[in-house]
Amino acid sequence: MKTFAALVKREVLDGKNGYIRVPLILTGITLVLLILSTLGVGNISYSNGMEQEGIHNFSDIMKLAADGDLSEMSPAITLLYWATTALTWVAFPFVIFFSLLGALYEERRDRSILFWKSMPVADWQEVSAKFFTPLILAPAAFLAVVMAAQLFTALYLSIMMMFQGGPVLDLWPVGLMVRSWFAFFAHYLLWMIWAMPILAWLLFVSSFARRMPFLWAILVPVVLIVVESMFLRSHVIANWIGMHLGGWQEVAFGNGDYSIHGPRDVINTILGEVQMDGLTYTLANAQFWLGLVITAGFIFGAITMRKRAI
């Protein structure tokens, strides 16, 4: 356990640019934009009809909203906070992709594998650490930064609201925010379990490619897809990859009867039904289990390659 913790710590140190700096920078940019857009006493640009309703700044919107349906207000605010951190998540798939692709490749390229192998650490431990750190710790780091950014946004808007005299407390739907964080992470994990065969493929490529792992990772599936469509006129491989990368959600949730008429329904759906639907669909799906078997195959391949690598 101590060894595994040390391996994970090493992976985090190695990938700290991607895991920590990237979300910090992107979130920083978002927050700066947010602050800039609200400077100048929070005057917002007018669009049609707003003058008539007496809206001059952010606070006026909040007051107006507070007069309306409060049960829609908190979900709307929660979603607003998530929207402000959207930019951060754009980088996330790239961070995972390149972490896995470099995991067993860089150590061979810079010869540090000879140092790692002089330590009493088994190859399967190394490979597991290199697989699970980007899968679990990277999103946890991203989420931590996002959570901090959401709290900062709430704080910033509250201070602004105090000057403008709006309903400050309505900016703090704390319960919903916290639940949305958990729900997000749970959904993320489910997503990752679906994507595992693809992610394990990346790690496997990084274990054998002598150079240009990027090309290997992309070209092999592309060639397979092209060959399949040329000779068999079918798209099984492409569909399979699409399904595991996120397409499963369309099927998992596509049949659901979610009636959505506003922010409250969105939040309730995300926090409630969808999670369970996703899980039950997943566990009952043969494709999902096949994916796990393929994952095990690629991981085993990566361990075997690492045993031989010098």
Place this chain on the structure above:
Amino acid sequence: MTDTVLDAPVIKARNLSKRFGKFRALKGVSFDIPLGRIVGVIGANGAGKTTLLNAVLGLSSYEGELSVLGFNPAKQRSALMKNACFISDVATLPKWMKVSEVLDYVGAVHPKFSRDKAMEFLNRTKVPLDKKIRALSKGMIVQLHLAIVMSIDAKLLVLDEPTLGLDIIFRKQFYQSLLEEYFDEERTVIITTHQVGEIEHILTDVMFIKDGDVVLEANMEELTQQFIEVMVEPGKEDEARALGPIMTGTTFGKSTYVYKNVDREKLSKLGETRRLGLADIFVATMTGEGQ
């Protein structure tokens, strides 16, 4: 050094082979290396030194029988590494890590690493703890790596060209501290280096490798007694030639003859005698005449 002979050798190889395609890098070598030795593995580039050591360290596959500290290195590398350590190739420390992070890592994964000891070694150097390896000079990287392996309480230490790129003063200091502060009867050290002259005084045993074969495996003391070089006095050349030298040459205008297993007293009548250095013994053996 010591003549401690323990029942179980640290390394036991029988008919050890390694092929790369059609090329036979190791041609079925057999040898034993006991505990409490400092063994120099000496051979030309491409002779199979690194192939042999990689097999011993569990870094590559092989054919034949090999047992290192009772482990099968190909299958039990991580278990073996609790009691064995190595530096293979220069500058293999991860460049993106800070010195202190490397020490943290080794401390966490290696049960036999003593950080205090490592700090003691490092305090004699100018290696900064808060810098990344990338920012260190080549010499400092080697010093750090040596400090780490010498702070691991291992039974077997393998050093493949450990001091490459270091200046002579540091190399001398390193071999000195390896001998005085690290080596004892409970450990075996295996060294390969091109600077044979610098290690010959610390070696207890040598192994010569040529074209994938172990051509000589000997105790240092016995080996150096076998080879005698004579600076033959003028006029005694015929007499000298009659005794069957394995090598001839000239130094300072005098003829020199090298003999293997010829009585020293007999030779001293021909002229001034001296023991042959390891490098010369190696050359004599490799050129075939010393066999």
